[in-house]
Amino acid sequence: MPTIEENQQTWDKSYEWEQQGDEWSSAWGGAEAQWVGSILPRIHAFIPTGTILEIAPGFGRWTNYLRKSCDRLIVVDLSEKCIKACQQRFANDSHIEYHVNDGRSLAMIPDNSIDFVFSFDSLVHAEADVLETYLAQLATKLKPNGLGFIHHSNLGQYQPALSLIEQIPSEMRAEIVNKVLLEPTRWRAGSMTARLFVNYCDRVGLKCIGQELVNWENESLLIDSFSLFTPKNSIWSRNNHVLENLGFMQEAAANKKRSHVYSIENKQVGS
Template structure:
């Protein structure tokens, strides 16, 4: 769990009341998430010519990515999400949209992508999905291409910890893949003749700082981004988000009430 079919059904039926912004509450909003946590991790690779976003949902990150490239391609297994993105970004002429089967990137041309990006969606994908996507990256990436994938690391948490009732409940609420790990991502990169150049193992829960997620960077072995593998475990990630939320409450435009 969850399978591709379960993901398609779940995100088709989801209310999407906040267009995906409902998952940015830890940061105090999506704007704070982007400028405070995501762009600092991506800034070395953008702006660029072409970006591929896998599983954009209702466009939470898409709204920023589209302005950082000449052409953005978004691919999602859920037709409802693609339709929502088409409507939301109807005034943007540099976006191409595809509904896929949850694993295939056959619609992407060879050596056409500078940056592959996915955040907060593939945490719900099982290892076979991650492996399938990575197996196609060597074909679609340009020689200087780079990938940033957010995926589950629940499989890397010791089983005896996951059996603790309150830990089990917290993990179940996140609906993450139980089998995916940071080490598996490295192995899949090796099998796909890619180089995993960095991983940041993170927590998304402040109350129980568990290493249940991972940001993975990968590239082609001969690209300018190739280097020796580097990694660290950041169990302060959720606290970073909470700190940004405090900043947002003080400094954001929305925090000021306009007097009339």
Template structure:
């Protein structure tokens, strides 16, 4: 899993794709506005920074900005992209599973966008959460997105592929067939009963192994060291108040906002 994903994120075509992105997702834009008055006093860690999509929005507003990515190629792209900007940025190659280059209690705001936490194993995901808890100050905001297993289960049926346009229906059915081909021997029962799964989805033409998790399980993962968990659909500025809301089974991405409960 790790070799395939790290190779993909080092590929020139993937780096170039991320380097040209510039918009925040609606949920990200909402958090920026929510924290706007606090950002000037915050030290921010932007994890999985990719080509710098989020840096251009947050870096001018925070007291100190550090962007990291485990792809050295992505970091080089960021350094080039922001080499002449008028505000201070710092980009470093770093693996979220080992943030030893940063001291305990270093950051007030940690962002891990575009589902970056989903491209490691389950055990490594838990290590990442521990590292985030270590480098974040007490009360530090942690905001991240993750793939939603409930929505994947709902989407991976032939009935969901039917569209008004016959060509679109055909394309959808082809992608569905490829999904099940790349994920042999996974079954619908396994998809329905698992709390989390690693699958090959259509991201970058099935080049990535991706971790999907149910929202309730994600909240449980956060419960020991993080508090005040809020869940956002990735294309919405409104948090989800009801864990049983229909939208929990529709959006393939969910954003989670929480705070570090205790200092190290």
């Protein structure tokens, strides 16, 4: 159960950020290969655009690409260390605005101002109440035809199994099941699910229009969801299309293979 305080402690204090988060892209062959091969194909219809809000940018792994896809970029993170790192990294970009928040509030964002809200590889560590709070605020922050793409935990789908396992004495648990189910939780939020995301949208006048449930690293459980949403009366509103994709890491492996030939990441100066 990662709490906001634990996230704060981890990302603001204990985590070293030696490669600015690029270390998490190694399965894809680097951040550039992951962006071009796995993120952009999922959001290409929504960018470039006017104003993007990125929630939880860390040291700017995706900010580095989002900044080239909008007139204005607002980034909000609960870690002051992360926001300072982004300010330094993108010091030449006058169109980026930075905010440290409390892990919940978007009060600094004007209503009706956001064309596209994005978060990737961050809110998987946020419990359901955090997602609910962010969505309630995004309902007023998005423009009438705005869109959102948020990567969050679906681990709660396996909660009944997790609860059963928690009843097994811990010494036996380590032996028997940690490797099967508990280890693969990867610090995902156990209370959050793709279904809850749909409900939270419905409650506040948003419509969830697409969800891709995926596995992560070498796991064979759909522990994550990429959820797409829009105001319920927007021109993009439609029934939710759901895809269960257990081949997500095969996609990563294909990206990696290709990146040896096509990536110019290590040759770019100042990126």
